Every structure is written in C-alpha cells, then in structure tokens.
Amino acid sequence: MKPLSKAKLKLVEATIESLMEEGVDGCSVRKIAEKAQVSTGLINYHFGSIDNLIAAAYSYLAFTFLDSAIEASMKSEGDARQQLSAFIKEIFSGQVLQRRVLRAWVVFWGLIDSSPAIQSAQSDSNSSFTSYLEQLFMQLQELKGKQISPKMAALGLTALIDGLWLEMCLEEGAIKPLQCRKLCEHWVDSI
Amino acid sequence: MKPLSKAKLKLVEATIESLMEEGVDGCSVRKIAEKAQVSTGLINYHFGSIDNLIAAAYSYLAFTFLDSAIEASMKSEGDARQQLSAFIKEIFSGQVLQRRVLRAWVVFWGLIDSSPAIQSAQSDSNSSFTSYLEQLFMQLQELKGKQISPKMAALGLTALIDGLWLEMCLEEGAIKPLQCRKLCEHWVDSI
C-alpha cells in the first residue's frame, strides 16, 4: 500500500464517506467532490477516472480494517488460540458491523468485473486475511493434531466471518455480535 | 409468492438475465425491455417503476433457488443428517456458484436501503432458509445432544454457506465446490 498524497487522501476519504452513506448513489463525481470540497475535475486529474478513485478507496479501506484486526490480534501476546480470539473480537467489535460498511462493499463488488484494480485489491486483501488466519491455525494445530488443514480452517473461518457480517448488515437484529463471536469460537474449537 | 402474469414473468426473467450479465449496468429500462422484446413503457405499466421490477425479480430468484435446495433435501428421504447433506450438496451444485449470480445479488443489496420491497424479500427468503435448516438441526440434536442451539447452528451454517459462495464468486479458483461442501459438513458434524 503506497502512501497517498494529501490531496489524494482527501478524495479517498470523501469517497469512502459518500459510498458508506449512499451506496451506489454516492458513486458520483459531484457528490464526492462536494464532500472533499474540491472541484469534480480533480478526480480525473489525480486518479484518471472515478473507477480508479473507487479502487483506491477500496484498497485503503480494506487494508485499514485488516490492519486493525491483525494489530489487535498481535497485541494479545497470548498463544495462537488467544490471538484468534482477539482477532475475532476485533472483527466483531462494532466498527465493521454497520450497514454503512456493507453499502461501500456492495459498490466495490459491483465494480469487480470492470475494474482490474478492484479485482486485485480484493484478491490481495482477502488473501492477506486468510493467510494470517492460516498461520494462526498452523500454530494451533502443532499443539492439537489435525482434523482439517490450516488452510481450509482459515478459509472456513474467513467465510463464516464474511457470512455473519453480511447477515448482520442486511438485517439488523438478526444476530448479535456476541453470538457471532461464539459461532466463530466454535469453529476454531472444532478444528 | 403470488404467481406472475405471463407479461410480468417475461419482464422478471429479462431483468434477471440483464442483472446477471451486466450487474448494475444491466439495471436499465432500455436493456431489460430489449431483452424482453417489449417497449420500455411496459416496466412502468406493469410494475410502476424499475425498482419494483427489480424487487419482483429478487423475490422470484431467491425463492427459486431456495425451493430447489429444499426440494433436493426432502427428496433424499434419509434422516436429518442426510437431508442436511443433500441440502448442502444442492447449494454447491454449480447453479449458484457463478459470478453472474453474485452480480444480480450485488444489485439487490445495493437497493436494500431504498426499496422496502427488497428488504422484505431479503428478510423473507433468508428466514425461510434459516428456519428450514433450524428444523433439520432440531431433529439432529434430538439424536445427539446439545452443544449449540439449533437456531445458532442454522445461523452459522447459513453464514458459512453465504461466505463460501461469496468467496467462490469473487475469486474464481480460490476454493472448490467440494471443499465448500466439506467445510459445511464439518460444521454440521461439529454441532
């Protein structure tokens, strides 16, 4: 993730806000420029097109969330099992668990066919997520013996996290963060 | 799900095709009308607005997929465990596992804030899905004893299925259908 210039960062942050508030409707040079308090021409100047701006916003956001979860996990200083718990706890801590975040993600997914940059960003962030979990599962299985490979365990947990997040964002009240954590902990304990 | 008239069904099917092919870009009266081989005015005539047409398309599609999975499950004639396996097998059978299906779903999710009809359709189909699974988990737990409630087990499996489907659609080759089935079977066996 290379650092963004101040001007670019301003546009990226405005984009994230616009997408989180209005989803697809927020995907508009006029709305983004207004939020950034700049003129619409700057989007093309700095990013070449609105699609590239959105891809940049995606990369920035995805890695921001992942970094904070990994950081929480590493801070726990316990063994792999405790690090997994800390990771899960951070993921379901409330920042991500809002429909506003899903709104932005829906835009990103909608552009995945037409934007190689978004497809790349998705691949990169997803594999970082899964690789980190796989590493923790490997350490876990050194202690416990094997039922499922660390890679599959990581893929399963990633999917479970994504699915639960989707469930929570699509339907408020369907399931609570604590329940999500319990289900994820159950997954980890079942390996 | 009330039956659609022939004319409405034609538009609904054209909508599904348009959204599956082009995602958000296929969300266009002109493109849908062309696929249905009718004039654009018919969308407003029959459905009042394009949003209502899309909501109708969503209901139709969601219940079509769910019905086929439930049907396969019921056909298996085995006990609850076997029915769960048949359900999982049908879900990961290939019909749903295409990016084209995700493309349509991304449009539906994108409209969830602004279309009460889509929010309802999502709630209804999701709770039908989860309720059916919950019922199977209840029968399963009569035989096996309880670790996690049937409702939570169903929610977890629903989330796992959704997450795996998302993974497969977003990134071809990341995970195979057979692996998805294994992970789901692992979930079921871990309850």
Added chain:
DNA sequence: AGGTAAATTGAACGAGTGTTCAGTTTATAT
C-alpha cells in the same frame, strides 16, 4: 522576484437515465 510546473476550477459536452403519456393494438365481454 521571475519562471515553470503542478494543482485546481468549473463550465460545456455528449451520453445515458427513468418516467410520462397520447396514440395504437390486442383482448375480452356482450
């Protein structure tokens, strides 16, 4: 201070959007 490059503005442009609606065609009932 002066010159140049970079950043920025905002209006114009062509393209596309969903909705509206008068006119036409088709279906239905008698």
Added chain:
DNA sequence: ATATAAACTGAACACTCGTTCAATTTACCT
C-alpha cells in the same frame, strides 16, 4: 360485430452522469 378495457408502443422530457479542457491559482525552484 361492437364497445370497452387492458396491454403495448415509442418519442419526448428533464435530469444526471463522467470526461474534457481552457483558464486560473498555487507551489516550487532558482
């Protein structure tokens, strides 16, 4: 066959979109 209702057409409309670009402003270097 006739009358009426329903279904359908397709053009027009007002609006929004992202991109382009000449002009202006700001930043940077000497």
